[in-house]
Each structure stands twice: as structure tokens, then as C-alpha cells.
Amino acid sequence: MFGNYLIGLREGLEASLVVCILVAYLVKTERRDALRPIWLGIGIACAISLTFGAMLEFGSQELTFEAQELLGGTLSIISVGLVTWMVFWMKRTARHLKAELHGKLDTALAMGTGALVATAFLAVGREGLETALFVWASVRASGEGSSAPLIGVLLGIATAIVLGYLFYRGALKINLAKFFRWTGAMLVVVAAGVLAYGVHDLQEARFLGGLNDKAFDISATVPPDSWYGTLLKGVFNFQPDPTVLQLVVWALYLVPVLALFLFEKTRPAAPKVPSTGATQVN
DSSP states (O other): OHHHHHHHHHHHHHHHHHHHHHHHHHHHTTOGGGHHHHHHHHHHHHHHHHHHHHHHHHHGGGSOHHHHHHHHHHHHHHHHHHHHHHHHHHHHHGGGHHHHHHHHHHHHHHHOHHHHHHHHHHHHHHHHHHHHHHHHHHHHHHOOOSSHHHHHHHHHHHHHHHHHHHHHHTOOOOOHHHHHHHHHHHHHHHHHHHHHHHHHHHHHTTSSSOTTOBSOOOTTTSOTTSHHHHHHHHHHOOOSSOBHHHHHHHHHHHHHHHHHHHHOOOOOOOOOOOOOSSOOOO
């Protein structure tokens, strides 16, 4: 559940920051007339993201077992790629996200209502689609068979909305660069588990071999139905009996990606511009 809460918090906070930056800029520049198309674009993005998530969940139920596993494994790997790109992108751009969004919004204001709707839709829609895909893959990987993963995601999103509102009101200020750095590192660990589970799906679909070649089996020591087995599964997508291929892929992803993410030097922040909104990115 914690892993899914982290996904909802991280992705939801990115979307919340985008929304409050856009809204604050329009309010401060006395362009409240442009708020309606902005909210329209945000609403369309949310609706499409929810529809995409529903299609993933209910559409796959009509497939055969092998087809479900093939689809699940493929989408899990795609979601890991998207999330990996996202955490690196946010780490590099967190310091100058506000200036970047202000520039896009100025261009959209000059072009008209349609451009405003498209700007808001693209800014929020990307986060929504990434969230829907990665949450779906993570919930499949957790395999809890309960509503706990979904509750975790919803709690994370709710927390992100509250934090976004507090940012907008100027009641809360944190170092967002550090926040995204450490939550990004934790997401890389979660993504490694999703990737390993995706490989297992492809093995069960008979797309990859080695399903019976176990790297180890500690099910007796860490029973999957025990409280600590459930905790490890929910947080890290831990599996007590992974295949050799799963373990190799997990290690080949986690070690270099986590090291690169933590020790990569980011470019200096862009020169500061006069602040027009209440949200502060340190």
C-alpha cells in the first residue's frame, strides 16, 4: 500500500504544482477570464486518464490468460520506462518549472482559448496517463487481491491535492528539488519491482523462457501471506521465489539507474525571474 501511496503522492503533487502555477499566474496577471479554459483542459485530462485506467483494468479481463500476461508484462515494462524518464526529467527541471510553464502560458494567452485548453490538457494529461499506467502495473505486481493498493493511490493523490492548495495559498514551503530527489529514488526501487514482475508475466505468457528456473525460494522464511511478506510485497513488490531472469533484470535496472539518479549532477538553475505566484520552488 505504501508503494502505491508514494506513486499517488509523487505524481499527484507534480500535477498539483502545475495547476497552482498556472492558476496563480493568471490571477496575479489579472487574466481571470482565462481560468475557465484552463480548468476545462484540466478536466479533460483527468477524464481521459480515468478512462485510460478503466480500459486497462476492464479491457484486459476479456483476454485469455496468456494474452493477459503478455499485455500486463509489456505495459509494466513500458510504465517503468515512462516513470524512469519522469523522475530524471523532474529532477533536472524542478528548479525552473515555474518559468517554463509561465513561458508556455504566455504563448497560449496570445493564441487564444483553444491554446489555453491545450496547454492545461498537455501539462496535466501527461502526468495523468503516466499515473494510470504505472498504478495499474504496480497494483498488478502487488497482487494483494484487495482494495488496499487503490486506497493507497487515492490517499496519495488526496495528500497531493492538499499540499498543492497549501502551496498556492503560500501556507507551505518545502525544498521541492530535494523532495523530488528522494521520492524519485524510492520510485526507482518500486519500479524495479514492477519491472521484475513484468518479466514474470512475460514468462507466464511463454514469451520468455526460464519460468521454472528459480534463483532462490525463501517462501518458508518469508511466507507471502504473512504480515511482513505482505508488507514487503506491497512496498517493494518483493517476491520470495523469483526466477533467475527476474533477479538479473531487477539488479541490472536498479543498481545503475539508482546510482545515476542519486549521483548525477544537475545543471545550475536558470536565473531567477520576478515571482508572480505563491508557489515556491527552491
